Amino acid sequence: MVLENINSPEDVKKLSLEELNLLSGEMREALLHRLSNHGGHFGPNFGMVEATIALHYVFNSPEDKIVFDVSHQSYPHKMLTGRKEAYLDPEKYDDVSGYSEPSESAHDHFVIGHTSTSVSLAGGLAKGRDLKGEKGNVIAVIGDGSLSGGEAFEGLDYAGELDTNFIIVVNDNQMSIAENHGGLYRNLQELRESQGTCPCNFFKAMGLDYLYVDQGNDIGSLISAFQKVKDIDHPVVVHINTLKGKGYRPAEEHKEPWHYCAPFDIATGEPKHKSDDGEDYGTLTADYLLAKMKEDRRVVGITAGTPTIMGFTEDRRLAAGRQFVDVGIAEEHAVALASGIAKAGGKPVFGVCSSFIQRAYDQLSQDLCINNNPATLLVFWGSLSTMNDVTHLCFFDIPLISNIPNMVYLAPTCKEEYFAMLEWSLRQDSHPVAIRVPALGLTHADREIATDYSELNRYEMVKKGTKVALLALGSFFPLGESVAHILKEKVGIEATLVNPRYITGTDDTLLDTLKTDHALVATLEDGIQDGGFGEKIARYYGTSPMKVLNFGARKEFVDRFDVAAFLRDNHLTAEQITEDILAQL
């Protein structure tokens, strides 16, 4: 076995082309095993095996610095840079993250998980190198849909003016997570079809030198191309034509579902653990919107390269036709587009996961909220308990969104309330509305749900009690119910339970009412405390004798945490919250 002897890129350089080819087969075999047992990014890594081997054959990492965009395609890189055991030994699968990680290896330079950042980050490495008078190649590897993000373009535009060594490998696998979108991808096609010779060339138009490699999964071709650009004294793009998912037929044939996989059976490609096929908020959302679209041609769904987050699988996208738009990974454009559509009288609904809406703060503020256009934003997975990679945390959306004037950010507590709010949002034309889609599983209301939310910042008094009031926001409403239950069982306190519904403001009347027969208000939010909902309540009661306890997570970046332990560590179990409350009474 060749791979067994690869402890660093130095070992790659000693191999013959035949051995390199053997190595690529062994690496795919190891990836297949690991992914079938453990899950992870499939297509991006299978497509990049040969290019990664060739990069390490030609360049001298870590003196030469390779920056992988999104870095979900960096598994082969990790296998060749001293971390192969994490791909060969099931016991060690969790020794590595799914993204590049400087704490693991000197061959990784940044923690990266969002797209379109590599050219800019690598540009910084090149500038730092030059300022210090050092040598070495700097290589950004970008592709797989990442080119459509504005930051990538800003980086390419900057690179086009450099007069120093800078190499950009464009991994053109003709895909994003779903199919690619945007006029640029037609130029990539023209370039592929003309073997890189067509005169109208996006990269050259950006001031970059250019080299095309048609056989982007052929080690020999790649080595030869990388050797040509090694130690180059100006910026150059190496455009490589690769096959996403290469080497495993189901992944080659069905690229979108095989972008990322759960554990699966290698023979059939079927998932090992059947999902429960129950309802989920994504599918329910898509079906709801499809029905709306039929009734009203002004309704249009928008995604930024992640259509299935909002349930728009390929069949549903087809059913929606021109009433569904995938703008590619371009959240800034998605928000501005939604604002424009709303201004023109359309009914846009942009579905996006909490971690990615961060990419469009200025558009939320300027393009949408200053203009006060009635677009709807669905923020999925906003919770402490969803994605747990440090680059994909979903608990900063409340401080991000809720402190923007004019925005109405709603926190439904269950399925019925979510759809009542979405229905209202589509009906009204006075506000930009964001809805934090419940993230902790489907729950149902056992009470009547309001249909009109136009009187802003009116919290729902679900149960009137005394002494302690629980303001349990959105996904944390069931947690509030649990705390109320324990308070009653344990010490006989009939706590007041409030569903705040509105993240973006305080219900002063209700908060004042609580002053008469409550000693303590506890806020519960499924996000960080800093800049969040609870702090607004603490401010409100600042000069009153009312005690306020804010429950939420500390402001910190955490990585691959155990959710239960993380919640405990932040005092967020029902028992801990109850204890903390009782300690104050």
Added chain:
Amino acid sequence: MVLENINSPEDVKKLSLEELNLLSGEMREALLHRLSNHGGHFGPNFGMVEATIALHYVFNSPEDKIVFDVSHQSYPHKMLTGRKEAYLDPEKYDDVSGYSEPSESAHDHFVIGHTSTSVSLAGGLAKGRDLKGEKGNVIAVIGDGSLSGGEAFEGLDYAGELDTNFIIVVNDNQMSIAENHGGLYRNLQELRESQGTCPCNFFKAMGLDYLYVDQGNDIGSLISAFQKVKDIDHPVVVHINTLKGKGYRPAEEHKEPWHYCAPFDIATGEPKHKSDDGEDYGTLTADYLLAKMKEDRRVVGITAGTPTIMGFTEDRRLAAGRQFVDVGIAEEHAVALASGIAKAGGKPVFGVCSSFIQRAYDQLSQDLCINNNPATLLVFWGSLSTMNDVTHLCFFDIPLISNIPNMVYLAPTCKEEYFAMLEWSLRQDSHPVAIRVPALGLTHADREIATDYSELNRYEMVKKGTKVALLALGSFFPLGESVAHILKEKVGIEATLVNPRYITGTDDTLLDTLKTDHALVATLEDGIQDGGFGEKIARYYGTSPMKVLNFGARKEFVDRFDVAAFLRDNHLTAEQITEDILAQL
């Protein structure tokens, strides 16, 4: 006078070419008068007079919808759409804003002030039109440096896939605010030099049809071009070559200083009101950094198209050489670049105004703070009292920046403290550091200033008193001093005065100490309350008997406000703050 009879675009259409040319002269004359008396954006408007006339001659606004990027070039548009009096009658100068404004006219579709948004917003108008089955042209007017922002690229990429009417006028005046930067601008030059015929064409590479107009200040040429693309059934770029500042020699010759002007003498071009030539934080910063650069080649200044905000006038840019980088209007790239440079051992300092740092939240979080690289960010003009156009408000940076983990956001109170903090930031390599540069004029310390800020979240006890503690942040420190003074004069209270220094955390020890002999803590911050510094203090004291009053502005968008009235309305004068405090004792 032709202009006197122009009450709507209909009146433009009735004119002969000769009259249109007369009109352009009269418009320039009116602009010159207004700007020389009132100040405003000069170069962008002088360059766009003819194109605006031609747009309104050919298209039927407001059925045909024109969206101006940044919209600081929309003065001629306003003159032709029923608002000419605001340019002719000095009494009415303030009837219009400096940007497009739907509340003024049906010919304006969005409030716009940040760059690079027009293509996306107009794309939304086109999509809304098509969803509703309506007709009409949609035209985005972009240029003057705006193309380099990522959002513009995302919009162009989207546009490249459309199969519907969509017209993008690229106003190529070869400038941004300062000179243009980025590889793309070389392609624009090639296009100009080849009369639009060179085969490598950025816009065509994005999938867009293309038309070049060499004489972009010639009404006849422009009318002919716009007539060609009117009612087109696919997306097209009309690339017009214009002269920024055309018609006023000083502005043609010195484009950067004439981008925006204060009132000036028409004969000489000299400003009417001499600035006091005193020290300002921009100039002091540039001079400090220039000295640092000489000592240490790793120090590099970065701007995103607004170099003079941090004092880097043309001469200072020349002096800095390769140690100063203007990335063009591309804040996302600027932040990621700074992170990369810091990772490589450089000492990057990115200077940016508060309103524009909003454009890079995800880069601050992902590229910089998750990676914890020691870059320095200087946030200028962060205050309620600086820019007062609704699109340029500078009071959201505290909630934006201070709730990101790992970031150290510092609030110096005076010149000496600012430079001590900057010095420390350049010296340390443990944290990304942002400094909120004081914005209310130069003040000096009459106390010793710390030189080391590495022990985080240690507030400075400036004066120990009893009963009332004032936590007066950054620019509002002098306000805290005034309140303390009044409290003593009026009721004999010796208030405690604290300089928090760190916006990003609480000094628990100091806050606990206050509990022993204080009844009330007041926080003073020069920004909005929501998500800000004061709320963290309110949360901290949530279960203590300590009363907390947070002073700051309400969360709202305000436009062209009178600063003094705005501060009063938010209870932010020293007298009001004192009263509010006394009412609680």
